[in-house]
Amino acid sequence: MGKTSYVRLKGSRQFRQRLLLSTLSSTPILVEDIRSDDTSPGLRPHEVSLLRLIEKVSDDCTVEINETGTKLRYKPGVLMGGKYLVHDCGLNRSMGYFLEPLILIGLFGKKPLSIRLKGITNDSKDPSVDTFRTTTLHMLKRFGVPLEGLELKIESRGAPPLGGGEVVLGVPIVPNSLTAAHWVDEGMVKSIRGVTFSTRVSPQIANRMIYAARGVFNRFIPDVHIFTDHRSGPAGGRSPGYGLSLVAETTSGCLISTDVAISYPKADETDVMEDSEEKPEMLPPEDVGVQAASMLLGEIEHGGVVDSTHQGLLFLLCALCPPDVSKIRVGKLTPYGIETLRNIRDFLGVKFVIKPDPTTNTVILKCVGCGLKNLSRKIA
Structure with missing residues (x-):
């Protein structure tokens, strides 16, 4: 066996993407100085969780992390895919953080991938599972990914800080390689679709978000349909939250999406005293509807096919x-x-x-x- 030569990288920037590209291109990497000057140095829990997830879908990959977590040696293995896999994404980041690299890795596996992810489905940092279901998976069609077996089922919702959501992701393998895309025609917006989610709050909140969002859109376009997805009991996860995911479809088949999610912040993100009974105020549903609609109009104004x-x-x-x-x-x-x-x-x-x-x-x-x-x- 020859000596493995590692590509040396520094810092924590773009960690997820470097890990993904290292895996796809079979390039071993050595990442040093990961937040070495921080008060809490080293890899964050969600970054370690992503490494564990990649280990689950590959065979013979090696991960070495030093004691302080500031140095990582990673050598990619063979991408296997597989069925009935389960991964707990933790509560630091939502599933959106894990889904993007997981979908790309799944396409180049030995077998189709079917995995159950647990954790937070909708938060304010990462794209929601709704956006992945309505927009991201449809993007893959442009590059010749077979639609059969490509799916994302939302079994239960989970809002921060306690999560409790579960989704099942299915990714088929590409038969040989992707196909190049010529995709420059944006088209004009012809319809707007959306879905509200609400967990452990009044079902009426969903209607208030829809009413506010429609108030913005109806000045421009008549074809607006927003569906409600209210979850209670175990399917509603462990924390209250609500939000809205919107998608604009154009005449040329482009999908432009935005989403907004509202939930109580984690205890360490607020200045509220631990023993006080006061809970921080959540943004009113009407403001969520207007904010999501305005963000979508902003994305449409920027132009582009995504x-x-x-x-x-x-x-x-x-x-x-x-x-x-x-x-x-x-x-x-x-x-x-x-x-x-x-x-x-x-x-x-x-x-x-x-x-x-x-x-x-x-x-x-x-x-x-x-x-x-x-x-x-x-x-x-």
Whole structure:
């Protein structure tokens, strides 16, 4: 056996994405100085949980973390996939943090992936499970991912701080490789769909959010349908919360989404005394409806075939395509999107040609994919 050569990286920035690209490109990495100057140095619980999740879906990967958690040595293994897997995402971050890398890893596994995730389904930091179900999974169709077996079932909801949600994710394997996409036509918005969620609160809250959101949209478009998903008992998780996930569909089949979730903050995030009876006020449902609707209008105004939260995933999918030209249009590049482009260059050697389109204030990107093939799948 030859000596493994590791790519040396520093710091905790873009940890999730570096881990994903390292796994897909089979590049061993050595990450040093992970929050070494912080008051609580080292890897956070959700980052360790992501490492454990990748261990579950791969075979023969090695993870070494030093005592303080400031140094990680990671060597990717063979992506296996598999059925009936279960993973507890913890309560630090919601499932949205884990779903994006998990979907991409699942596509290149040996067997289709079916996994039950437990934890928080909707929070204010990461995209909600509703957004993944309505928007993210549909994006994969553009890149030739088979729809059969691609699903996300929400079995119970979980709001912060105590979670209690469960979802089941199914990801099929790509037969050989993805297909390059030519996706620049944004189209015009033709309909707006959405779903409200409410757990351990009055069912009336959902109607108040819908009424407020419709008040914003009805000035522009008549075709607005927002569904309610009220959960009580075990299906409602362990904490009260509510929110709204919205999707605008365009004439060319693009889906632009936003979501807002409201819940009580964790005890360490508030200045409320432990022994006081007062609970912090939650944002009124009417404000949630208006906020979500305004955010969606802002995303539509930015232009592009995806919303700002999906830029990183879109760039990754283009970079993983066969050596063929992919061409896409996005709105203003987000900091996350720019970091993604840098990571893609470092790990996959794929560079994007970026050309602003001043007439629409959008950006057109082109790249030739790295040609990642699913080598672990069983050859018939």
